[in-house]
Amino acid sequence: MESAAFWRLVEGARAEAxxxxxxxxxVLLRRLCALTPDEIERFEELWFHEQDELYRWxxxxxxxxxxxxxxxxxxxxxxDWIVSHxxxxxxxxxxxxxxxxxxxxxxxxxxxxxxxxxPIEAHIAATGAPFAMDGSCGPDxxxxxxxxxxxxxLTRHRFPRLTAYLDANPWIERPWQRHVVxxxxx
Numbered sequence: 720m721e722s723a724a725f726w727r728l729v730e731g732a733r734a735e736a737x738x739x740x741x742x743x744x745x746v747l748l749r750r751l752c753a754l755t756p757d758e759i760e761r762f763e764e765l766w767f768h769e770q771d772e773l774y775r776w777x778x779x780x781x782x783x784x785x786x787x788x789x790x791x792x793x794x795x796x797x798x799d800w801i802v803s804h805x806x807x808x809x810x811x812x813x814x815x816x817x818x819x820x821x822x823x824x825x826x827x828x829x830x831x832x833x834x835x836x837x838p839i840e841a842h843i844a845a846t847g848a849p850f851a852m853d854g855s856c857g858p859d860x861x862x863x864x865x866x867x868x869x870x871x872x873l874t875r876h877r878f879p880r881l882t883a884y885l886d887a888n889p890w891i892e893r894p895w896q897r898h899v900v901x902x903x904x905x
Contacts, residue, residue, distance in 0.1 A: 720754075720761040728762065730805040740825055743803055744833035751841035760850050763838035766802065772813055773798040776863040781816035783868060784881040786829050787892050794861075799834035800825075820880040868894035 728750050736743035751759055774794075782797045783789070789797070802809050804822060811818040822829070839849045868874050874895060875882045885891055 720758045720765065722765060725762060725765040726806040729803060733803060733805055738825060740800070740803065740828035740831075741833055744837065747803075747834070748837045748840060751837055752844045754841065754845070756842055756845050756850070759838050759842045759845060763850075766799075766834075766838065769802045769809060770795070770798045771858060773801055773809070774858055774861050775813070775816075776861045776865045777816040778812060778819070779861055780866045780868055781812070781819040781878060781881055782829070783894060784874070784878055784885060785819055785823060785826055785891075788894075789830065793830045796832045796835065797829050799832070800829045803834055817878045817880045820884050823884055871895035 728747065732747035732750055733743045735746045751762060754762065778798075778801075779794055782794065786797070801812055801819070801822070804825075808818070808821065811821070842848070842850045866874065866877060871893075885893055
């Protein structure tokens with residue numbers, strides 16, 4: 720399986736499911752089950768590669784603005800969520816993390832682990848057994864340097880679209896705001 724076939728599977732599942740991310744995962748699993756065991760393994764390798772490409776501080780910072788604070792496991796789910804939206808959005812977010820705002824209508828699905836383990840499930844369905852896990856699990860830490868999201872001016876400059884989204888949605892916590900004994904400190 721080459722990159723083009725990988726993206727056809729991902730984008731085809733998303734196109735069939737529309738904006739329903741849970742359904743996109745179900746459709747993708749069904750499509751993976753139709754592949755050979757070798758194709759399923761290659762799909763997983765390509766998925767991990769795309770996930771690794773998104774394992775960067777600027778993307779994590781952008782996701783923190785859109786979704787609020789989260790841990791490492793949640794960031795893996797966020798990376799999967801981004802990849803599930805297809806090649807164009809994945810590339811745009813990788814090249815300009817502020818583009819993550821384009822996924823705001825689906826933000827409620829970002830932390831749900833819809834896509835983790837789909838290739839293994841498909842492989843078990845095809846062969847009766849999971850495939851052996853070998854090789855690298857990806858980088859230990861995100862690439863780049865984290866931004867100081869508590870610096871309101873810098874954050875607004877670096878992520879203008881995301882901070883405009885925050886301005887339009889005051890119920891989302893801003894990293895530059897901290898609550899201490901019921902008082903807001905800026």
